[in-house]
Amino acid sequence: xxxxxxxxxxxxxxxxxEVDYGSPIHDRITGxxxxxxxxxxxxxxxxxxxxxxxxxxxxxxxxxxxRVQGFDTEFGAIGHFDDDHASxxxxxxRLTGTKxxxxxxxxxxxxxxxxxxxxxxxxxxxxxxxSSYLLLTRNRADAKDYKQLSxxxxxxxxxxxxxxxxxxxxxxxxxxVLGMPNLAIFL
Amino acid sequence: MRINRRSTFLSDPVSDxxxxxxREVSVAALHDPDLYELEMERIFAKAWxxxxxESEIPNVGDYVVRLMxxxxxxxxxxxxxxxxxxxxxxxHRAMHICIADSGNARVHKCIYHGWAxxxxxxxxxxxxxxxxxxxEIKSKEQLGLKKARVTVYGGLVFAxxxxxxxxxxxxxGDMKFxxxxxxxxxxxxxxxxxxxxxxxxxxxxxxxxxxxxxDGFHTLTLHQSLLEGGAMAGExxxxxxxxxxxxxxxxxxxxxxxxxxPADTSWAMMAGKTHAGMTDDERLELMPPPGITKDLxxxxxxxxxxxxxxxxxxxxxxxxxxxxxxxxxxxxSPLRDGTLGSAMVMHSINPKxxxxxxxxxxxxxxxxTPEEVKAMMRAAATQGTGTSxxxxxxxxxxxxxxxxxxxxxxGRTETLKYQAILGETRPDDWPDxxxxxxxxxxxxxxxxxxxxxxxxxxxxx
Numbered sequence: 001x002x003x004x005x006x007x008x009x010x011x012x013x014x015x016x017x018e019v020d021y022g023s024p025i026h027d028r029i030t031g032x033x034x035x036x037x038x039x040x041x042x043x044x045x046x047x048x049x050x051x052x053x054x055x056x057x058x059x060x061x062x063x064x065x066x067r068v069q070g071f072d073t074e075f076g077a078i079g080h081f082d083d084d085h086a087s088x089x090x091x092x093x094r095l096t097g098t099k100x101x102x103x104x105x106x107x108x109x110x111x112x113x114x115x116x117x118x119x120x121x122x123x124x125x126x127x128x129x130x131s132s133y134l135l136l137t138r139n140r141a142d143a144k145d146y147k148q149l150s151x152x153x154x155x156x157x158x159x160x161x162x163x164x165x166x167x168x169x170x171x172x173x174x175x176x177v178l179g180m181p182n183l184a185i186f187l
Numbered sequence: 188m189r190i191n192r193r194s195t196f197l198s199d200p201v202s203d204x205x206x207x208x209x210r211e212v213s214v215a216a217l218h219d220p221d222l223y224e225l226e227m228e229r230i231f232a233k234a235w236x237x238x239x240x241e242s243e244i245p246n247v248g249d250y251v252v253r254l255m256x257x258x259x260x261x262x263x264x265x266x267x268x269x270x271x272x273x274x275x276x277x278x279h280r281a282m283h284i285c286i287a288d289s290g291n292a293r294v295h296k297c298i299y300h301g302w303a304x305x306x307x308x309x310x311x312x313x314x315x316x317x318x319x320x321x322x323e324i325k326s327k328e329q330l331g332l333k334k335a336r337v338t339v340y341g342g343l344v345f346a347x348x349x350x351x352x353x354x355x356x357x358x359x360g361d362m363k364f365x366x367x368x369x370x371x372x373x374x375x376x377x378x379x380x381x382x383x384x385x386x387x388x389x390x391x392x393x394x395x396x397x398x399x400x401x402d403g404f405h406t407l408t409l410h411q412s413l414l415e416g417g418a419m420a421g422e423x424x425x426x427x428x429x430x431x432x433x434x435x436x437x438x439x440x441x442x443x444x445x446x447x448x449p450a451d452t453s454w455a456m457m458a459g460k461t462h463a464g465m466t467d468d469e470r471l472e473l474m475p476p477p478g479i480t481k482d483l484x485x486x487x488x489x490x491x492x493x494x495x496x497x498x499x500x501x502x503x504x505x506x507x508x509x510x511x512x513x514x515x516x517x518x519x520s521p522l523r524d525g526t527l528g529s530a531m532v533m534h535s536i537n538p539k540x541x542x543x544x545x546x547x548x549x550x551x552x553x554x555x556t557p558e559e560v561k562a563m564m565r566a567a568a569t570q571g572t573g574t575s576x577x578x579x580x581x582x583x584x585x586x587x588x589x590x591x592x593x594x595x596x597x598g599r600t601e602t603l604k605y606q607a608i609l610g611e612t613r614p615d616d617w618p619d620x621x622x623x624x625x626x627x628x629x630x631x632x633x634x635x636x637x638x639x640x641x642x643x644x645x646x647x648x
Binding site: 060062065066067070076077078079080081082084086090094097098100101102103176177178179180182183184 | 408583
């Protein structure tokens, strides 16, 4: 049984150059994340999908509880998501193009709070590694409480001349046992 | 304030809740805290429970922590090479021995006072041996971790606290004929594809439990989005008349059950062609059963009987469960590379109180499947089932509603009804194994699940 250690942004070079906070690139990418959260929270999923690259790899490995010496091996081979562009397209189509995607009908009310954005240059010009923290609240129907989820997301963003596209996302969840009954939403 | 009605159950157990004559179950059964406690004692402390797969713990000292009811157990491979299941409770002061959910340890040492145990549960000793901190009243042999009875079947690890009860083979009964077709068909056997997904659903465990017993009917409506997307061979507006995947053979015994979908239907759905007139061999060659690649077919032919191969050729088992708390899917599924493949998934439904359960999802492939195919099967399984699965996310949305209905004092006077009866109808060429219901998927097998539940609940009354 293989264990992946995707706890840090993966890199092909030994040392990554971090993009300064407050620089134009940092501002632009931070804006991208605010826009993404807004599209998802407002269920503008078709528009969100236009920000996904054709070679997208979208994963959320399951987490394990290890003794502290194994803290960097807490992520398993199986994911809560194990997706690519085609499967994400199918997921969006089910949610927006059918009349019976019951897990999100009535829809969840979600808020994605995205902070702690760190950005690194990569070996490829106009491609960046981005790490962000995500706090998501989810409320459905008349529930008085919220289902919550926190995670670190390790992404790869590519500038295509017009906009950044998401080409890789690894969602590192903080829960071993999820508190929400499904992930019919995107992280 | 809740009135403790446990004495009522003890004197007149569950008979108020299950109306055998009319095939109805009181909705109160999804809510009652006292009934829940009895279930823990009479079902989860008695029945054989699925705890995982031995491929999760290949080396001596490997362990995973799993649940039997609300009891944590350590599933470990000991120095004898065997899988042992021990209660994760220190006999000294009830501290958990394992505080991680998986790892490798030749010695499990309690972090509280240092009592130490081997992976087989036996007691090694307490610190400062000369002071005999375990006392002299009980011997070391008496101070091991409480051991469950274990049977590894097709690599799957089952355990029970009922040391004198039926063997796993007896527990499965005639249904073992069909489970062998899923778990014991290749030389290498099944392999687990990684540690399981785990999530919490705010519902009584029986909402998912009874559905696993061949509730084919719900797929038409609850999973209509799949019909709308073109799966299940139905038309969006006429699915109630034309969904051929609703017709098949449900097999059921001892509360366990499997739904067998005709290969004709699957082949027509996948290839748009008919199977008619082909021999069993030709059919298997054209479309091997879910989970089997063509190069594994010779092994399947070698390991299974002609009767089992005939069932595979005619209508392979694709979904179902094992009483009391296992749900499984061995289904055809398109793979990432555009070919027709499969997803093999097992769930355990672990109770966490009357209105909560943990839904655990294991993904499998045959061990001898090429690694790149395994990766595609894992992706297909993840996209269809479990946490984000487009099939099962609708199920997890439904079950909490049922539990909430049971919270209402009037709601819980309603009943769950199992009155759509097909009756036993065994096709002439179908093996005489377990109860066989051939036709539209009706309530027969689900009702048998409740009868098995009732039997266990009454067993010690």
